[in-house]
Amino acid sequence: MLSPRRVDPDGDLASPEPPSPGALSRALLASVFVIAACGLVYELIAGAAASYLLGDSVTQFSLVIGTYLAAMGVGSFLSRFVRAGLVARFFEIELAIAVLGGVSAATIFLAFAHVPASFKFVLFGFVTLVGVLVGLEIPLVMRILRDRLGFRELVANVLSFDYLGALAVSVAFPLVLAPHLGLIRTAFLFGLMNALVAAWALYLFRAQLAPLSWRAAQVGTVIALLAAGLAGADRLTRLAEEGLYADQIVYARSTKYQRIVVTKWREDVRLFLNGNLQFSSRDEYRYHEALVHPGLAALPGARRVLVLGGGDGLAVREVLRYPDVESVTLVDLDPEMTQLFATAPLLRTLNRDALLSPKVKVVNADAFKWLEASGEYFDFIVVDFPDPSNYSLGKLYTTSFYQLLERRLAARGLAVIQSTSPLYARKSFWCVVTTIEAAGLKATPYHALVPSFGEWGYVIASRAPYVPPGRYGPELKFLTAEIEPALFSFPKDMARVPAEVNRLNNQVLVQYYEQEWKRAPVE
Amino acid sequence: MAAGAAALLASACGGRAAPPLPPGALLAPRHELGHRLRDGGLPRATEHRRRAVVIVGAGIGGLSAAWRFRKAGFDDFELIELETTAGGNSRAGENAVSAFPWGAHYLPLPTRESRAVRLLLADLGVLKGDPDAAAPRYEERYLCFSPHERLYRDGAWHDGLVPLARAGAAERDEWRRFQDRMDGFKRLRGADGRRAFAIPMAQSSRDPQLLALDAVTMRDWLVAAGFTSDAVHWSVHYACRDDYGCDYRHVSAWAGIHYFASRDAHAQDADPETVLTWPAGNGWIVQRMLERWAPPLTAGALVHRVEPRPRDVLVEAYLPGEDRSVAIAAQHVVWAAPAAFAARALRPVDAELGAALRAFDYAPWLVANLTVDESPRDRHGAPLSWDNVLYDSPALGYVVATHQDLASRRGATVLTYYWPLCDEAPADARRRLLSTPREAWAERILADLGRPHPEIRETVRTLDVFANGHAMACPRPGFVWSAARGRVERGAARVHFAHSDASGFSLFEEAQYRGVAAAERVLASLGVRGESIL
Secondary structure (H helix, E strand, C coil), X not given: CCCCXXXXXXXXXXXXXXXXXXXXXXXXXXXXXHHHHHHHHHHHHHHHHHHHHHCCHHHHHHHHHHHHHHHHHHHHHHHHHCCXXXXXHHHHHHHHHHHHHXXXXXXXXXXXXXXXXXXXXXXXXXXXXXXXXXXXXHHHHHHHHCCCCCHHHHHHHHHHHHHHHHHHHHHHHHHHHHHHHCHHHHHHHHHHHHHHHHHHHHHHCCCCCCCHHHHHHHHHHHHHHHHHHHHCHHHHHHHHHHHHCCCEEEEEEECCCCEEEEEEECCEEEEEECCEEEEECCCHHHHHHHHHHHHHCCCCCCCEEEEEECCCCHHHHHHCCCCCCCEEEEECCCXXXXXXXXXXXXXXXXXXXXXXXXXXXXXXXXXXXXXXXXXXXXXXXXEECCCCCCHHHHHHHCHHHHHHHHHCEEEEEEEEEECCCCCCCHHHHHHHHHHHHHCCCEEEEEEEEECCCEEEEEXXXXXXXXXXXXXXXXXXXXXXXXXXXXXXXXXXXXXXXXXXXXXXXXXXHHHHHHHHHHHCCCC | CHHHHHHHHHHHCCCCCCCCCCCCCEECCCHHHHHHHHHCCCCCEXXXXXXXXXXXXXXXXXXXXXXXXXXXXXXXXXXXXXCCCCCHHHCEEXXXXXXXXXXXXXXXXXXXXXXXXXXXXXXXXXXXXXXXXXXXXXXXXXXXXXXXXXXXXXXXXXXXXXXXXXXXXXXXXXXXXXXXXXXXXXXXXXXXXXXXXXXXXXXXXXXXHHHHHHHCEHHHHHHHCCCCCHHHHHHHHHHHHHHHCCCCCCCEHHHHXXXXXXXXXXXXXXXXXXXXXXXXXXXXXXXXXXXXXXXXXXXXXXXXXXXXXXXXXXXXXXXXXXXXXXXXXXXXXXXCCCHHHHHHHECCCCHHHHHHHCCCCEEEEEEEEXXXXXXXXXXXXCCCCCEEEECCCCCCEEEEHHHHCCCCCCCCEEEEEEEXXXXXXXXXXXXXXXXXXXXXXXXXXXXXXXXXXXXXXXXXXXXXXXXXXXEEEXXXXXXXXXXXXXXXXXXXXXEXXXXXXXXXXXXXXHHHHHHHHHHHHHHHHCCCCCCCCC
């Protein structure tokens, strides 16, 4: 190595064959711009991820910014202890920021999904580390530049490029980066930019950064890592989501109406809609046998069946066990849902090709609207909607809805309504019973144990008093004549409680449901 | 860097480059035609015909008169309306997404005194069973669905409209005391045995002690009664803006209390506070009345002369499309248009009536309909409701046209935004209303709605604005029980006043009562027998 031409107080700045001083300054100032942009972007990503995952954006942003600024202060303070090897330290810090910043979003999301208990620790750990490193960076750059520019010019230039970089990112982040690239990709992209600054520094100061090959290998590794992350960002997103669902995701899709996720672990297939479990293949037969057979087995000669909701075709599968049934109309809002359960081999095995049966007609429409417009009559109607967890779904459990249902019921017809859990949501369950009665129908409540859900409730609605069938097909796995009386008997802890009638203009059921499930045990 | 970090709060939490202003139209009443009435020089009639009754104005007053005539089996009448569509303050519009109101959007449960309203609702299938029942049953799908209303304050939506979310015990106590006081007024009867505050107002007590409330402003009355909290003052001010389009500092205390104390109706399966509503607002009632009773209607015509004569009344109407006038010799005229128009058309008019007809102040209103691709979404706080009110806003907030939709999924909808311009004198506000371009109003509306809904600008497909310079009569202090209003109520020979102006404030129930009462007076003098439904 050649001896320095001029002695630098920090030891190693001047090089025997430097690039022209002007070009070097420009290069360093350009890197200030990039560094500032990257620094701000990590802060924004952490703030946005925290408000996305935890809600309450003002609090999350304030906490992230506060921590980040404080960490930068610590970094600036620490920079005084960097005495020798300024350029080498700058190179190392830049690479460290590239790695930490680049993987920050992916790590934060994965941590939320897989180690939720230590999520905040991971989040603020990243914010602090990146903050400290960014805080170290700018003083080092200023010291590197000190001898090339006058102090006044130095401060002015460095600070303006710092602010310009921040400005560029603060505009680009909400407009381009977050909506189009997403947080995980944005982080990798800016990590790459930090790594490129490090590579550039390596080139500019190659004379002072021995051993060159080792450092080049470091830069190369980091760039390769970040590029791989950028390319695999989709996979990482799925990995984060799989943590939220315990098992392996075999199908995931956001439709116009909902997020459909199907998971599979060994033989257990599960369907989630908007994150809520709809069935587990290990015990769905219990749910669907109890839903369909107490009603349909009591209707010898039933020919026309209507299924509202239940786009998975599992209720239809049970209905098709009755050879006398001539037609099944399935009304489900989401065409992608019925399409999925009519085509995917795994799911077709589950519903035994129910949706492909020539007897089945699939209608994709809003059930309330469809019912209002319909002029058909049905011997048996299955109402299998999601629980009344919001005002939109609550409409489907009102007197107005049951009055429409009554109009479509044949003279001796029956309807069955899935009615949430009489154990966890006791008042909600009896509210459904009360509402059906207020609509002028006889209500016969019953329940069954479905391990995935717990104790589950149903109500049969009819004009004439309903009499249980007393016999069930031998092919059923759960229902038998022997256990039938237990279905219709309510133990003390699920016995009837007074509830108001659920109407469109009061929606008391949604309020009951919200209160009760808030208290319910979490599986 | 610190400055950059602070700037990011602004950029991450809202500030974005604004997309272009959504397209839309500026609608207004037909001023040019109305001004021709003022300026005169309209052609004299070229066609003459006879008719027993001419109804001028096809708002709720005029349509109710027509409804009453049909109920009596009396068909020798016709309606003439200045605007191109019927409805008046209950007018409505419709596009591919939904019907929506351009005016009144709901009807409170009718009281027992509003018997004609109950009968009309029974005719339309809204009220089921006995209309005289203490608590009648209403069709569930016309009762406002839950959730009804919410208030946006300090960055969050709260249930209900009373700003009590952060109130202390003292403020809550005062709100309860205010409610108790209003409940007292609900039960109160005057020395003449009548209810202190009734709808229709004509059935209210004339006890001078009660009418004295008309002399002070609502705000002064509150202060004198010891009400000082924000919850009470904000709510009362909001109520006055909502029902009368006026600041509570300019509303008579009698009218202000009437808002809270006159509505004591009950329904079988609904809270007393529940209202009846439809996507088109009260335009739904207008549409059903037009379909059911098909009154012969000439729309877009200007009645410019109403001349009582010894044996009949001459009505001259100008048809702008044909640039000619027709003259109708009628036995009676039911005047169901604003008083200000009568002051110009009626001739000769005695000085007292002329002055009385000119004594009305009208509140200017701005109503906007925003067609949005997606219903507003909120991740926190009270969910999207029928009525969504902003605490710190000169406007009243917005209602959701598809709220009464049975479908579970919320998609595109129409938001109707109401803004009574009551922060300055009506004439000044009217000038501002009529001289401000749609684009400027649209910017202000989007800025106001952008506070709770930062994404609103990107989701608005069209933004239409209706500038109504003379939307409703102001019940300013001293006016409701003034001699002038009483004079208008009495009308002139063969001319029966049937507009809500006769009551001094613009309510559906008042307009309907005036229309039915006028029709019954006409029927009586024409010798058509029948019992009053009032």
